Amino acid sequence: MKPFSIASDIHWVGALHPDLRIFDIIMKTKNGSTYNSYLLNADKTLLIDTVKSKFTDLFLQNISQLMDLEKLDYIVVQHTEPDHSGSLIALLDKAPDAEILCSKSAVKFVKNTINRDAKITPVGDGSTIDLGGKTLEFLQTPFLHWPDTMMTYCHEDRLLFPCDVFANHFCDSRMFDDAITRDFAPDFELYFNIIFRPFKKNVQNALAKLGNFDVQMIAPSHGPIIRSSVHEVMTRYDQWSRPVPENSTPRCLVYYVSAHGNTEIMAKIITEALKQDNMDVELYDLTQISIDEQLDNIEACDAILVGSPTINNDAVKPVWELLTSLTTLNLKGKLAASFGSIGWSGESVKFIDERLKALKFKVPFEGVTCKLVPDEEELQSCRQLAHKVAETIKA
Ligand SMILES: Cc1cc2nc3c(=O)[nH]c(=O)nc-3n(C[C@H](O)[C@H](O)[C@H](O)COP(=O)(O)O)c2cc1C
Ligand SMILES: [Fe+2]
Ligand SMILES: [Fe+2]
Numbered sequence: 001m002k003p004f005s006i007a008s009d010i011h012w013v014g015a016l017h018p019d020l021r022i023f024d025i026i027m028k029t030k031n032g033s034t035y036n037s038y039l040l041n042a043d044k045t046l047l048i049d050t051v052k053s054k055f056t057d058l059f060l061q062n063i064s065q066l067m068d069l070e071k072l073d074y075i076v077v078q079h080t081e082p083d084h085s086g087s088l089i090a091l092l093d094k095a096p097d098a099e100i101l102c103s104k105s106a107v108k109f110v111k112n113t114i115n116r117d118a119k120i121t122p123v124g125d126g127s128t129i130d131l132g133g134k135t136l137e138f139l140q141t142p143f144l145h146w147p148d149t150m151m152t153y154c155h156e157d158r159l160l161f162p163c164d165v166f167a168n169h170f171c172d173s174r175m176f177d178d179a180i181t182r183d184f185a186p187d188f189e190l191y192f193n194i195i196f197r198p199f200k201k202n203v204q205n206a207l208a209k210l211g212n213f214d215v216q217m218i219a220p221s222h223g224p225i226i227r228s229s230v231h232e233v234m235t236r237y238d239q240w241s242r243p244v245p246e247n248s249t250p251r252c253l254v255y256y257v258s259a260h261g262n263t264e265i266m267a268k269i270i271t272e273a274l275k276q277d278n279m280d281v282e283l284y285d286l287t288q289i290s291i292d293e294q295l296d297n298i299e300a301c302d303a304i305l306v307g308s309p310t311i312n313n314d315a316v317k318p319v320w321e322l323l324t325s326l327t328t329l330n331l332k333g334k335l336a337a338s339f340g341s342i343g344w345s346g347e348s349v350k351f352i353d354e355r356l357k358a359l360k361f362k363v364p365f366e367g368v369t370c371k372l373v374p375d376e377e378e379l380q381s382c383r384q385l386a387h388k389v390a391e392t393i394k395a
Contacts, residue, residue, distance in 0.1 A: 002062065002065070003039070003062045003063075003065055004175070006038070006217070006219060006225055007159055007217070009133070009134065010039070010041070010154070010157065012037070012038060012225070013037050013038065013039045013047070014038075014059065014062075015034065015035045015055035015058050016034050017032050017033050017034060017052070017054075017055070017171060018032035019032060020033045020169070023083075023169055026194060028190075030187075031169065031171055031172075031182075031187055032171030033171055033222050034175075035050075035052050035055060035221070036222060036223075036225070038161060038219055039067070040131055040136075040154070041066055041067055042131035042132045042133050043131060044073040044074065044132055045067055045071060045072050045073050046072075046073060046074040046075070046131055047074070047076065048076045048152055049076065049079070049084040049163065049221055050084060050085060050088050050091055051083070051086060052086040053087060055086075055087070056091075060090060060091065060094060069091075069094040070094065070095060071095075072091075072094075072097075072098040074099050074100075075088070075095070075098050075099070075100050075101070076101045076102070077106055077148075078152065079106070079150075079163045080106055080110055081146060083222075084163070088110075089114050092114065092116075097119075098119070099120075100119060100120045100121065101121055101122075101138070102121075102123070103122060103123070103138075103148050103149070103150040104124070105142065105147045105148050106148035106150070107120055109148050123138040123150075124138070124140070125138065125139060125140035126139070133156065134154055134156055135154070135156060136153065136154055137153045137155065138152055139152070139206075139209055139210075141165070141205070142202065143202045144164065145195050145196060145199055149163055151163060151206070157216070159215075159217045159219060160210070160213065160217070160218050160219070162206075162218060162220055164195060164220070164221050165196070165203070165220065166218050166233050166234075166237065167191060167220035167222035167223055168184055168187050168188045168191050168220070168224060169190075169191055169222055170187040170188070170224060172184070172224065175224060175225055176227055177224045177226045177228055178227060180224055188233075188236070191223075193328065194328065196240075196241070197295075198327070198328045198329070200240075200241040200242075201241075203237055204241050207237060207238055215234075216230065217230065218233065244299050244300045247280070247300065247301075247302060249279070249280045250279050250302045250303075250390070250393045251280040251302050252279045252281045252302060252303045252390075252393075253281075253282050253284070253294075253301045253303070253305070254270055254271050254274070254281060254282070254307070255284050255294075255305070255306050255307070255319075255322055256284075256285060256286065256306070256340075257307070257308050257309070257316050257318045257319055259309055259311070259316075260341075262309065262341030262370065262373055265373075265374050265379075266307055266341060266370060266379075268283065269386075270305055270382050270386045271283045271386075273390075274386045274389065277390030277391075277394075278390075279393070286319060286322055287318050291325045294322075295326075299329045299331075301334070302334065302335060302393045303335035303336065303392075304335075304336045304361070305339065305385075306319060306323070306352050307338065307339045307340050308338075308348040308349075309340050310342040310346050310347050310348040310349075314348065315340070315347075315348040319352065323352065323355045323356070323359070331359050331360050331361055332360040333360070333361075333362055334362065335361065335389060335392055336361035337363065337368075337385055337389055338352040338353050338356065338363075338367035339367055339368040340352075340370075341371075341372060341373075342369050342370070343371070343372060348369075349367030349368070349369050350367070352367065353366075353367050364388075365385055365388050365389070368381045368382055368384075368385045370382075
């Protein structure tokens with residue numbers, strides 16, 4: 001797509017990627033994406049971010065339509081992930097005198113990306129640059145979502161360039177929120193959940209910082225440019241990043257899989273025992289639920305108990321799916337325990353515990369196994385595990 005103006009002397013010069021279906025391996029992008037780069041063409045010229053390498057030629061052509069690339073004064077690298085730095089080397093080939101401005105922690109990332117000499121200047125929080133009629137202020141916003149991330153605010157236009165924050169993998173050539181007629185709210189929320197959910201605290205810090213600025217337009221690094229819903233977009237980020245409130249009654253979640261009903265018996269006994277200890281308990285057969293729909297639940301609970309039989313020396317796949325779906329959650333210190341029915345080798349419980357610990361759950365109790373069909377003594381061990389979990393939560 002050709003460049004277009006978003007404010008006086010400020011142009012979008014990015015690239016559309018409508019057929020992108022998966023981003024960074026982890027994120028489905030059924031509506032494609034865009035790589036937004038912005039050129040500020042004042043007395044001095046400055047480019048904010050670049051695009052994915054695949055679109056380099058188009059990107060350089062876009063800039064060349066507006067200025068002589070050789071004369072580019074500055075390149076702001078807000079974040080070095082390749083979807084924004086992929087064209088940096090080719091750009092430097094054309095604009096060898098351009099000075100790179102980036103956060104302090106981005107300096108080494110830029111060097112490790114371009115692997116050559118360049119003029120790189122770190123910019124501090126609140127530092128400004130005057131392009132002649134355009135005053136840019138840099139805001140340090142680390143871990144949104146890499147250590148290097150920063151934002152740029154243009155005072156004259158009250159225009160915020162927040163990089164991946166408020167971004168959206170949604171490709172529509174109309175580009176402005178009020179011109180796009182399709183609903184992009186679900187994609188906007190998905191983007192937050194996949195990219196920013198692990199960094200809720202940092203989102204809150206950034207929002208607090210942004211409270212000092214009058215933002216009239218948001219020009220993010222992907223998807224629609226926001227000019228008619230600035231307040232709504234910020235409000236949603238605020239809501240999604242609030243700390244989870246404490247439960248008035250302690251909540252435990254019991255997840256299990258069972259091929260022949262034995263682990264299921266254990267799960268039910270554990271659930272009953274937790275209830276007797278006055279816990280709020282929810283019991284789920286992992287083959288019957290969508291894990292994505294459980295993420296809020298897991299983040300809000302006090303303890304999680306995971307049960308799996310041992311099949312071929314391992315826990316079963318739905319359990320691994322659960323345990324590999326939790327990396328975007330803050331689980332530090334939350335209580336967890338495991339259980340399962342086994343035949344002979346019984347590795348499942350040990351593997352689940354190892355994974356729970358790697359996820360930073362507190363796993364103070366040894367998981368309970370029973371041999372094939374649980375007998376009364378084994379059921380008692382299940383009750384005891386539940387009781388210890390409940391006591392720990394209460395304490
Ligand atoms: C295909 C298959 C493979 C199994 N592999 C193991 C194994 O490697 N180690 C083990 O301890 N038990 C193994 N077992 C035994 C199960 O763990 C045992 O039957 C258990 O009671 C099943 O619990 P469930 O009723 O909750 O599915 C296997 C069972 C099946 C059906
Ligand atoms: Fe990114
Ligand atoms: Fe990005």
